[in-house]
Amino acid sequence: xxxxxxxxxxxxxxxxxxxxxDLRDDGHNSYPVxxxxxxxxxxxxxxxxxxxAAGLDAMLDYCVDKKLPCVLCTTxxxxxxxxxxxxxxxxxxxxxxxxxxxxxxxxxxxxxEAAGILAPAGFDIEIVEKHHNLKLxxxxxxxxxxxxxxxxxxDGAYEYVYDRSGRRTRREHKEIxxxxxRGGTIVGDHDxxxxxxxxxxxxxxRAYSKAVFGRGAxxxxxxxxxREPGLYDxxxxxxxxxxxx
Numbered sequence: 657x658x659x660x661x662x663x664x665x666x667x668x669x670x671x672x673x674x675x676x677x678d679l680r681d682d683g684h685n686s687y688p689v690x691x692x693x694x695x696x697x698x699x700x701x702x703x704x705x706x707x708x709a710a711g712l713d714a715m716l717d718y719c720v721d722k723k724l725p726c727v728l729c730t731t732x733x734x735x736x737x738x739x740x741x742x743x744x745x746x747x748x749x750x751x752x753x754x755x756x757x758x759x760x761x762x763x764x765x766x767x768x769e770a771a772g773i774l775a776p777a778g779f780d781i782e783i784v785e786k787h788h789n790l791k792l793x794x795x796x797x798x799x800x801x802x803x804x805x806x807x808x809x810x811d812g813a814y815e816y817v818y819d820r821s822g823r824r825t826r827r828e829h830k831e832i833x834x835x836x837x838r839g840g841t842i843v844g845d846h847d848x849x850x851x852x853x854x855x856x857x858x859x860x861x862r863a864y865s866k867a868v869f870g871r872g873a874x875x876x877x878x879x880x881x882x883r884e885p886g887l888y889d890x891x892x893x894x895x896x897x898x899x900x901x
Contacts, residue, residue: 657866660866661706661873662685663870664871666686670878673687674687674698675689676690677707693715701882702724702727702877702881703724704727705726706729709732712730719750720748725881725882726880727877728741731797732792742887745885745886748885751879753889755869755872756870760801760861761872761891761894767809767848768808768809770850770857775809779851780829781832781850781851782835782848782851783795783835784849785798785837786837787843800816803816803834814830815831816831817831818834818835843864843866844861847860872893875893876893879892
């Protein structure tokens with residue numbers, strides 16, 4: 657993702673890559689690369705984080721110390737880490753999103769309306785997500801965001817079920833089943849299934865390259881630079897885009 661984003665920034669006349677943070681530097685980049693964030697002395701307007709949950713604490717400390725806005729795209733965060741993000745957002749602007757692409761964020765809105773109609777009519781809800789074999793967290797942050805969007809519409813009454821292998825009981829109505837598939841080089845597939853009596857409604861999103869996430873992240877960084885402290889999401893970016901258009 658770092659190379660995807662830096663390539664997009666180089667092609668965008670409105671943005672410039674100040675520095676990169678990576679455990680390894682192959683020396684082929686047109687900007688400085690630091691192997692740890694604490695040693696980064698570059699001046700920037702925003703940080704885009706696509707790393708891992710293990711690096712969150714150091715990244716937040718750095719951003720708070722530098723008063724640097726942060727686009728947080730890393731998933732698999734613990735409840736304690738999410739608390740740290742909320743705390744840091746009182747001091748710096750943070751845009752947190754489980755998925756940066758426009759299609760998924762549109763789907764989050766559509767699912768609310770679908771859930772409000774189909775769940776009371778007795779439809780069961782299942783989510784199936786598929787990702788490449790190197791992805792560490794399961795289920796994906798996007799799958800959880802989709803489930804949360806549905807459950808918010810349903811007043812939080814539904815339970816998430818991640819594994820039925822040890823259960824010998826029939827499916828409860830107020831469940832959202834979430835299944836994860838890992839294999840090959842799948843960038844990101846998400847299916848939300850509303851299964852009723854004699855009919856099934858499925859909402860699907862397929863990401864065919866990481867570019868969809870990179871474009872959203874760069875757009876989010878432009879939005880976040882210069883903002884007041886607070887916790888933002890891609891819905892805010894989309895809303896701002898609609899205003900300007």
